[in-house]
Amino acid sequence: MDDENLFQVNKNPIFRTRVPVLALLMPLFLSLFSPMAQFSVEVQAQENPAGVSPEDIWSQDYINQVFPWGQHGNPDLTQFRDYYDYFSMKERMQTLAAYYPEFLQFHEGLLGGVNARGVQMTLDDYKGWHYNHPSPWIKITGNVQGGDYNPFNDDDGNYADRPDVMLVGNHHAREWMSYEVPMFFLETVAHYYGKAGIDNDGDGL
Structure with a gap:
């Protein structure tokens, strides 16, 4: 892409608005989906084996x-x-x-x-x-x-x-x-x- 085409792309209003919007949405997506993934891992780690009650483990x-x-x-x-x-x-x-x-x-x-x-x-x-x-x-x-x-x-x-x-x-x-x-x-x-x-x-x- 030569300098003239690059200048035309930067003048394109659609291109100029998409980049900031994407930059704003990326942290939102990360904050929404990361806790869900972490929560699912923690729930699986805390699940007790089937049929085991506190009385079976502790005094x-x-x-x-x-x-x-x-x-x-x-x-x-x-x-x-x-x-x-x-x-x-x-x-x-x-x-x-x-x-x-x-x-x-x-x-x-x-x-x-x-x-x-x-x-x-x-x-x-x-x-x-x-x-x-x-x-x-x-x-x-x-x-x-x-x-x-x-x-x-x-x-x-x-x-x-x-x-x-x-x-x-x-x-x-x-x-x-x-x-x-x-x-x-x-x-x-x-x-x-x-x-x-x-x-x-x-x-x-």
Whole structure:
């Protein structure tokens, strides 16, 4: 096509309108048909084998969300049918630490000292700003009574080859679930600590 014919094609109003319309319709077609294809694949992947019910795969406790811990405590709280508050959470943490002293250690607040920013901190600096409760916390590690002592945290069980991991809950008022997540984690660790390969859903795997 020479330059003259190319110029004539570009001047053709039909040619000039078809290209933008096609460019606009292409994303529409892709957005309509791609989810349909993906949905069909996901549905096929989620289909259960014929004749298999939840009772055939999982234990009754797993189906009904009955957790294997909580024989020593308020069952409504330990089975997470009710919400913890500050006092019930603190009591449960103390109970677990008393039952599992080999790897759990209960604490309230921090003793303080000079922090990493060079600021002098005291026990009062680590209390809640409204009720002034020291924040309860649990140290979890093997042989928690041994290791090095940390005067800032007032805790034992510090080992140079074990990195620290902190799980924090209840940053703000009325965040009920922020109690439950750390407590569920604590219950799970306390119950399954040292038990490798537990079939916790009863499916034989």
